[in-house]
Amino acid sequence: MKDYSYVLALECPKCSATYEVNKIHQLCKCGSPLLVRYDLEKIKANVSREEIAKRPNSLWRYHELLPVCDQESVISLGEGMTPFEKLPLLGAEYGLNHLYIKDEGIIPTGSFKTRGASVGISKAKELGVKQLAMPTNGNAGAAWALYAAKANIKATIVMPLDAPQITRKEVYIAGGDLHLINGLISDAGKVVAKLVQNHGVYDASTLxxxxxxxxxxxxGYEIVEQFGWKVPDVILYPTGGGVGIIGIYKAILELQQLGWIEDGKLPRLVAVQAEGCAPIVEAWKKGERESKFFENSTTCAFGINVPKALGDFLVLEAVYETEGCAIAVSEEELLKAQKQVASLEGNFICPEGAATFAAAKILREQGWIQADDHVVCLNTGSGIKYPETVEIEGVETLQPGQEILVNN
Incomplete structure (x- = not known):
């Protein structure tokens, strides 16, 4: 890796205001999240797909398209290039001839949140940040606490009391300043907002x-590269805060402008939510551009229990502009899918990831997805981090010396 900088500016997707990238900025003055813009023509002239393919299997292989300017600031645990595999048995069960999994459970910290932590912490270090704070449903806080530890940045993490226990332990063992709140991530967000306002702490909240x-x-970059620099027909993503689906859409548009996508088409993006927390789905059904706060939200897929996302308008834009859709699945459907993926294909996935498979099954039955479509389901974390979602039944307890009866 060399010294590099292809960043032009931070840009507001709502009012088009721009900001310098070498200073700390949070939201735009209009209240919108900011997006990083790059000199794609310069990148196109200096970098090729072939060169990238020769680099180490880390997300930092795409460093020209990332915002960190000084390689000494990069904080990495070797994250990226997660498995991209075809699932023939589950595909046959669903009536899909080309069903794939992008498995983010096989990554440091055990979830896709690692990617945001690596780049976010690296840039925070470059900007001179000494302390950050964030609300989280679990995995993001765990990832940011661990990466912050490596960067020598203090991380204050606030998560709901019923967040997955392992994520609390990850924050604690990393030396993070952990706080639990008897409420939702939206309640945790209010606590963090006060800390940021009163003490000037760097706000690492979603977007x-x-x-x-x-x-x-x-x-998004990896899916396209692993798919032979082509895009699949459909990508299903479990959507809470929505950063992943926004990011994948941004990646596809950037690759198009670079001319690195073979066929030039867009995948249909599907925002998958749980029936117990489906603000994006409700907005999409009405053709709206922003969602409303989803009251009394609840789901075992804890990572997508976000009643109101700051970037909801960006999620909905990604869905509309790719002719995708938004769909909610029941607890029963996602838990059944979680078991099917494990028993048929050997992948123990998280409940959020399982929701995408449940959605793929429903959309195939409805005819929205065709049998020969190339379909990618994003599993955003390891199922091992959610032991409470699996109930063991009908298991025999043996006594010492007792033989197992074999039924032929």
């Missing part, structure tokens, strides 16, 4: 800093 999305977008 309140511009760089988490840059790490998440590398999932």
């Amino acid at each position: 309140k800093e511009p760089y988490r999305i840059e790490g998440k977008k590398t999932m």
Whole structure:
């Protein structure tokens, strides 16, 4: 890796205001998240797909398309290039001839949040940040606490009391300043907002800093590269805060402008939510550009229990502009899918990832997805981090020396 900088500016997708990238910025003055813009023509002239393919299997292989200017600031645990595999048995069960999984459970910290943490923490270090704070449903806080530890940045993490226990332990063991709140991530967000306002702490909340999305977008780069520099027909993504689906859409548009996508088409993006928390789905059904706060939200897919996302308008734009859709699945459907993926294909996926498979099944039954479409489901974390979603039943307890009866 060399010294590099192809960043032009931070840009507001609502009012088009621009900001310098070498200073700390949170939201635009109009309240919108900011997006990083690059000199894509310069990148196109200096970098090729073939050169990138020769680099180490890390998300930093795309460093020209990432916002960190000084390689000494990069904080990495070797994240990126997660498995992209065809699932023939599950595909046959669903009536899909080309069903794939992009498995983000096989990554440091065990979830896709690692990508945002690597790039977000690296840029925070470059900007001289000494302390950050963020609300989280679990995995993001765990990832940011661990990467912050490596960067020598203090991380204050606030998460709901019923967040997955392992994520609390990840924050704690990393030396993070952990706080639990008897409420939702939206309640945690209010606590963080006060800390930021009163003490000037760097706000690492979803989309309140511009760089988490840059790490998440590398999932889009990898899907295209692993798919032979082509795009699949459909990509299904579990949507809470929505940074992943926004990032994948941004990545596809950037690759198009670079001329690196073979066929030039867009994949149809599907925002998948749980029936117990489906603000994006409700907005999409009505053709609206922003969502409303989803009251009394609840789901075992804890990572997508976000009643109101700051970047909802960007999620809906990605869905509309790719002729995609938004769909909600039941708890029963996603837990059934989680078991099917494990029992048929050997992947123990998280409940959020399972929601995408449940959605793929429903959309195939409805005819929205065709049998020969190339379909990618994003599994955003390891199922091992959610042991409470699996109930063991009918298991025999043996006594010492007792033989197992074999039924033929």
